[in-house]
Amino acid sequence: MAKSKTQYVCQSCGAISPKWAGQCGDCGAWNTLEEAAPAASAGPRGGYAGAVAGITRLGEVELAEVPRTSTGLSELDRALGGGLVHGSVVLLGGDPGIGKSTLLLQTLAMLPIGDTLYVTGEESAQQIGMRARRLGLEVDGLRLLTETQVENVIATCERERPRVLVIDSIQTLYTAALQSAPGSVGQVRESAAALVRMAKQRGITVILVGHVTKDGQLAGPRVLEHMVDTVLYFEGDPDGRYRMLRAVKNRFGAVNELGVFAMLENGLKAVSNPSAIFLSRHQGPVPGSVVMVTREGTRPLLVEVQALVAESHASQPRRITVGLEQNRLTMLLAVLHRHGGVALFDQDVFINVVGGVRVTETAADLPMLAAALSSFRDRALPQELLAFGEVGLAGEIRPVPNGEERLREAAKHGYTRAIAPAANAPRKPIKGMEVIPVARLSEVLDAL
Numbered sequence: 001m002a003k004s005k006t007q008y009v010c011q012s013c014g015a016i017s018p019k020w021a022g023q024c025g026d027c028g029a030w031n032t033l034e035e036a037a038p039a040a041s042a043g044p045r046g047g048y049a050g051a052v053a054g055i056t057r058l059g060e061v062e063l064a065e066v067p068r069t070s071t072g073l074s075e076l077d078r079a080l081g082g083g084l085v086h087g088s089v090v091l092l093g094g095d096p097g098i099g100k101s102t103l104l105l106q107t108l109a110m111l112p113i114g115d116t117l118y119v120t121g122e123e124s125a126q127q128i129g130m131r132a133r134r135l136g137l138e139v140d141g142l143r144l145l146t147e148t149q150v151e152n153v154i155a156t157c158e159r160e161r162p163r164v165l166v167i168d169s170i171q172t173l174y175t176a177a178l179q180s181a182p183g184s185v186g187q188v189r190e191s192a193a194a195l196v197r198m199a200k201q202r203g204i205t206v207i208l209v210g211h212v213t214k215d216g217q218l219a220g221p222r223v224l225e226h227m228v229d230t231v232l233y234f235e236g237d238p239d240g241r242y243r244m245l246r247a248v249k250n251r252f253g254a255v256n257e258l259g260v261f262a263m264l265e266n267g268l269k270a271v272s273n274p275s276a277i278f279l280s281r282h283q284g285p286v287p288g289s290v291v292m293v294t295r296e297g298t299r300p301l302l303v304e305v306q307a308l309v310a311e312s313h314a315s316q317p318r319r320i321t322v323g324l325e326q327n328r329l330t331m332l333l334a335v336l337h338r339h340g341g342v343a344l345f346d347q348d349v350f351i352n353v354v355g356g357v358r359v360t361e362t363a364a365d366l367p368m369l370a371a372a373l374s375s376f377r378d379r380a381l382p383q384e385l386l387a388f389g390e391v392g393l394a395g396e397i398r399p400v401p402n403g404e405e406r407l408r409e410a411a412k413h414g415y416t417r418a419i420a421p422a423a424n425a426p427r428k429p430i431k432g433m434e435v436i437p438v439a440r441l442s443e444v445l446d447a448l
Contacts, residue, residue, distance in 0.1 A: 035186040072110030075270040081253015094234030117162035121172030169209040257297030275302035278355035288375030292367035293406035300409035307371035323353030339395030362390035399423035
């Protein structure tokens with residue numbers, strides 16, 4: 001039997017080499033050659049032997065609603081955009097021990113449909129059974145397979161025809177077409193590609209578990225995120241109680257959706273009102289604390305921004321943020337000095353978002369400045385006050401998306417006053433809410 005040839009592809013320029021080398025001979029990049037499966041022969045003369053797809057006009061395409069299946073966990077359904085889509089591929093990433101296997105085991109046990117298959121390459125069947133017993137799950141109908149070769153997994157799926165397939169994890173699978181070790185770039189890419197093809201051809205919903213590196217990125221090639229339909233990240237402190245499931249890509253729903261779970265003794269429980277866990281319960285007003293309304297996907301979320309401003313004894317004052325962008329804080333402090341007349345060049349400024357949530361939108365500009373000014377003056381702001389808005393370099397207060405929806409969400413939680421951009425002022429008064437519209441930074445200082 002002829003030995004199959006192995007080729008190496010440069011991840012930087014795409015050049016193909018018959019053997020591995022430390023440097024690519026075409027582009028000169030180092031350590032970019034990765035093993036790849038050789039391309040199959042196309043035909044006797046190099047032509048494509050398959051059928052050619054016909055051209056379809058976009059206006060003639062029938063638009064049908066995508067059917068979804070509820071997972072039984074409301075927060076997981078929110079992150080997925082409403083539930084599992086038939087024939088889709090979901091990639092779930094997270095730190096070791098964060099609860100990925102627990103979440104998927106609960107999901108398979110609570111799915112209203114049968115014909116599920118859990119493929120594990122890291123744990124034995126006894127370990128999975130012990131976890132299910134500890135969680136108190138009814139898993140009599142859950143089928144389990146311990147396998148690491150992707151060809152055997154696909155053959156089992158062809159025979160059993162499951163409707164939902166879980167792979168835990170993609171880094172443990174390997175294909176016989178490559179000689180590299182499981183977990184390498186080539187093995188992860190080729191194994192995932194084979195599972196994606198099977199999911200699209202057979203209409204099987206596939207959930208892939210992926211490990212993350214030290215910097216929080218998915219281990220393996222980033223092209224893995226482009227191959228799947230949905231990418232979810234499971235975040236949180238393994239020693240803490242709360243976990244956050246964030247959608248960073250979703251072809252069937254909105255991105256940046258956030259699902260919140262609480263880790264209990266009997267597994268993960270969905271948190272229906274996550275704003276309550278991100279707000280501190282002070283007995284009285286304290287300096288340096290401001291509440292803002294951010295948006296995670298389609299959900300308005302109330303979070304508390306805390307600031308500590310202290311005199312600096314170093315040659316260069318520190319600017320440290322947790323949950324916010326540090327460079328933006330430096331820019332906002334310069335705007336406060338130039339257009340507000342408040343100089344903090346000799347002060348250390350520390351900003352933190354309570355609860356471990358990350359705020360990436362510009363609506364946090366105004367709360368950051370309000371919290372820093374409150375701590376610097378050592379004057380507490382009223383507890384019933386909240387603020388949001390973007391601050392421009394010219395000192396203007398710019399509007400943010402969905403301002404009226406943010407105000408209504410704050411009114412539901414008992415807040416009665418809000419400092420908001422003038423362009424976000426509601427057309428009709430909100431019951432129980434006094435909105436203070438501001439257009440310049442000087443108006444914000446007067447309102448505070």
